[in-house]
Amino acid sequence: MALLSVRDLTHTYPNGFQALKGVSFDVEAGEFLVVIGLSGSGKSTLLRCINRLIEPTSGTITFDSADVTHITSNALRAHRAQIGMIFQHFNLIPRHNVLNNVMYGALGYTPTFASLVGKFSDELHARALDALRVVGIAEKSSVRADTLSGGQQQRVAIARALMQHPRMLLADEPVASLDPSTSHSVMSYLDRINKDMNTTVICNLHFLSLVRQYATRVVALKAGELVFNGSPHEITEEWFATIYGEDAVEVEIR
Amino acid sequence: MKKLLSIVIDIVLGAAVAALLERVIAPSLADVQPWMFSWPSIAFIGSASVCWMLLGLVFGASLGRLYIGLEVKEGTARTIATHLGLFALSTFIIGGWIVTDISPIEFLSGEGLQGAGRIFGALLTPEFDVIGEALSAMVVTIFTAFMATVVAVPLSFVLSFPAARNMLGTGLLAKTIYIVLRAILNIMRSMEPIIWAIIFSVWVGIGPFAGMLALVIHTIASLTKQYSEQIEDVNEGPIEAISATGANRLQVLWFAVVPQCVIPFLSFTIYRWDINVRMATIIGFVGGGGIGTLLTQYQGLARYHEVGTLVILITAVVWLLDVVSSRIREALR
Ligand SMILES: Nc1ncnc2c1ncn2[C@@H]1O[C@H](COP(=O)(O)OP(=O)(O)OP(=O)(O)O)[C@@H](O)[C@H]1O
């Protein structure tokens, strides 16, 4: 049984816009799945349905054999806690230091009152430092998060996600605001987490060169529909034209 | 020649409008007697017609010019609209003049000027014997404002979340809470603190406690509004990120929303304390205690030398707080 199974997923925003129109695919444990598609094709919407930041309009999402499509309250938080997420704009808490930012990854497992008064256990401190070591930025642990460079912030965000001991990592255009070499560094951390820790990764990307280098499988969305599901080297020129439109030209990032 | 005619028309029209205002509209707006054929009346009608004419010349558009078909820079409709606008404006100015009893004669009369001389003389030769009493009253005022702020802040903080559009979700209950809360806060804010002070001075008796309660009400209403607007402005990103870790609602508020708001909240709060000191002074006039109450007492006794001391003290404190609070707020940024 696949770790994640998405069936006939649709999502309609409150303004009536249908961002996903019956998307189905499976993700096996250990895969590095990349989602591609034009801007506005529904990639972010898809990721947010998976960890249920938004609720699907119809269809089903099954994670680890449990139907999570419409779960609420405790079940919902437990589901989210198993899945780490990183974002294009890092979304760290400004003014708070790096170590605290990383520890917030464990909020889903921390009693409310203890967390609100800032009582994080020694074990959490140690784990947060470990997570920072994984992304090679432990020396910045006491620095304010908003003083770091973009690449550093994204590594802190990855450490925050690792704090969840995630079964799966969702990455929504994690390198879209970074320069090419920083992009590769961030992608290689995701790659290492995928290979070494056997964490399943689903990642939205725009650059096909990155897709070819890191993806074990690719799905493509076009106007809310799944139009491609296969291995990265199957994306021929024809597929490229189908996914991105006839006039698109491939841009390289090295 | 035609131009002259247009000017004459404007002058006549201006005089007619002014006469209409003075004789008919103003008396019907307020319980005042028209001046009739007195000097002020003649001066008023005369100056109105001159103004009307000048306006016509300056704007290049007037009813007179329109009538004689002289070039009108703007369209006909706009000319008429301009003149109607000017008409409405002059109605309000003249109506306001009469209603507020504006009287240049009293302002500049010998007796009036003598009175002014007396009070300025007294104010400028303050009686410093009262400085001890004044200082302790000032301390009361400052602490009235301070305590009102301290009491209001936690309440405003808690209320500001349900009063922010983006915090409660989209359910019917949430919307109802939001609308009801906003309405109550708006009403609370619309009632001036001085009115609350009158209410509370009857409720708990004249004194700083009444003043404090009045300020608490007003501060809660104002701070909650400012806080909640700040909350409506927060960046969604951190909220998503913290929610994605499996955090509950309270944790999301505390770790994603509050960190983005603390600095502006602090800034609003300090500014509010500054405002509250000024308001506490005014509130003292109607029984809110502190320096304001002391001031009304000496004013009632016509002891203007003592009033002078109090005025100097109030001015100094308000100025000092203004400087200090804006320094702090700048440093926070
Ligand atoms: N809150 C919303 N309300 C209404 N429509 C929305 C909302 N969020 C997104 N959409 C629309 O849904 C569609 C899909 O958006 P989504 O963010 O999933 O696209 P995306 O593939 O991630 O694009 P990008 O590459 O630009 O991030 C877009 O057309 C967008 O305009």
Ligand SMILES: [Mg+2]
């Ligand atoms: Mg997106």
